[in-house]
Amino acid sequence: MLKTCTMLFFCLMAAAAAAQPPPSGPPVPSAALAPCNATQSNRPCKAELGVFLITNTVRNLAQAKVDATNAQLAAQGRSSRASIESLKQWRPSRFATQMLNQPNSWFVKVPYILTIKVSIPVTSDRHIGIPIDVNVFCSGWQTDSSQVIIRSQPGPASFEGGNILEDVFNVGNYIDAQVRSSFSAPLPVTTPVPNSKCSAIDGSDAGTQATGDDLIFWTVPRRNLVVTDAIAKPTVEVTFDSLTRLPARDFHNNIVYAESEAINLNVYANEDGRQKALTMREGDVAALNVPAVRLDARKYDSLVVIGNVDQPPNDPRDSAFAVAAKTAGFGAGSKIMQIPKWYSRPPDQFNPKPTWIRVPGYELHYTVRYLNSGGLAVDGGTSTVRPPKVAVPIETLIKPKTP
Incomplete structure (x- = not known):
């Protein structure tokens, strides 16, 4: 009986977790799309953003935070200093937002772990791990005012380090508290990508283990068209x-x-x-x-x-x-x-x-x-038959004035 109740509880929890509206878009870009170039006028095309550019931005923002922390420590007369120990990136993947009572949408997530080392004289260093999700949205993908938007979302930090002598002299908790008091987590950042009209979005690791060639790519929809009756x-x-x-x-x-x-x-x-x-x-x-x-x-x-x-x-x-x-x-x-x-x-x-x-x-x-x-x-x-699609370049609808 207990086993049955336990199974029922987990089934109910799973059902509750899944009870969110599914996303209606944006779709995955077509594999047949050609890369965008300056000579294209009306055809949809594919635009790309190298993930290494996002990685460099995350690193630069983290370095600015580290520099500000070190300046604060120096002003307080403390001898400890912070530095970036590592920045690890995982492959970009599509995820869906998880709102229970609003429309959901697909986006591309690039996960990172930023590790900051705090060097403390005399005793052991501390290591601060900060998970950072960089989420890339095709905002308003179903409209004519769409735009690619990048949002970073840091998670809770973890603190590691110490040694047995700190425990013997009962100073480990004091040192941890001093490190925490000097630490300021990075804030969420939202950055729109200029001139990035989009109607579909995805990410790729280019089929390699390396992260330097990872891409975010999106469909630039048909341009300079009007819809007639x-x-x-x-x-x-x-x-x-x-x-x-x-x-x-x-x-x-x-x-x-x-x-x-x-x-x-x-x-x-x-x-x-x-x-x-x-x-x-x-x-x-x-x-x-x-x-x-x-x-x-x-x-x-x-x-x-x-x-x-x-x-x-x-x-x-x-x-x-x-x-x-x-x-x-x-x-x-x-x-x-x-x-x-x-x-x-x-x-x-x-x-x-x-x-x-x-x-x-x-x-x-x-x-x-x-x-x-x-x-x-x-x-x-109920029909699956669709009317034909007709694209009309705007130039053909503009008549020259009669003198």
Whole structure:
């Protein structure tokens, strides 16, 4: 019985950890893309950034921090000094953000471990290990104002070093405290890459063990084009219709949360969001009357719809999501999403700790339509046939003035 309960606990924990909306993009750049050059005008192309440039930047920022620390130690009359002992880099890889109630996206992570040595006269040196993740995003990849953004995120530092004499004389903890007090962790840094419009992103180790040839690369989308009414542009339209508050009671039959709730409904269709403030009682049905979300179907392989109910001022976040693939017509039709509420059940003889219980709290009604450029449904939203893509150079649409 205990083994069964333990397995069930780990299954529930695994399910909770996986309960986050999947990313809708950006995609991986096509392997057929040619490198960008100055003569290209309208074709998509591939731009590259050597990871060694990121590594040099991380090292330079770390050296600046070390120099500032040594200046501070000298001003305090201390004889210990800091130096960079090593900077280790791992290969770039694609990861997904892990937000539970907002759209997620793919990004490229380059992990580092920075080791700083603190030389202390008379006794043993200390070594400070700092994990640093450098994350590279194609921000706004689905829009015309996209940009590659680099964000560094340091993790908690670890302190190592010492010797048996420090333990004998009971000074090891004092020395560690002095080192910690002189240490200042590097701050997160966000750097946009100039002129870096993008629609897809990935990283590569070039198939070698060495890190000097690692790359971040992205797709530079088609440029100098305009969309005319004659171009068939398939569209996914999501209309958020209504929200129903369901009866939700705890194990004592008490109303979960409050009899009357002032809530904020936050909904997303992929990266595009809508918000509505509502006051609701059990059984109420509220028409939302928010503008529909319209997405360019050519840019997405799936539709991720997220529904959040925020409860100020304590703001417990109740969230749910649904996913529909492009190959299934983005799940066109009328949909109902159940958004949960949660309450805490006190400990009992079977559960020594409080237990969080999930109950249905709301029903979000929404409608998905898969449209072509004329506003007509594409076979009821189930067809995999796509209208032809037409690219029109802007130069052909500019007529010379008649004298």
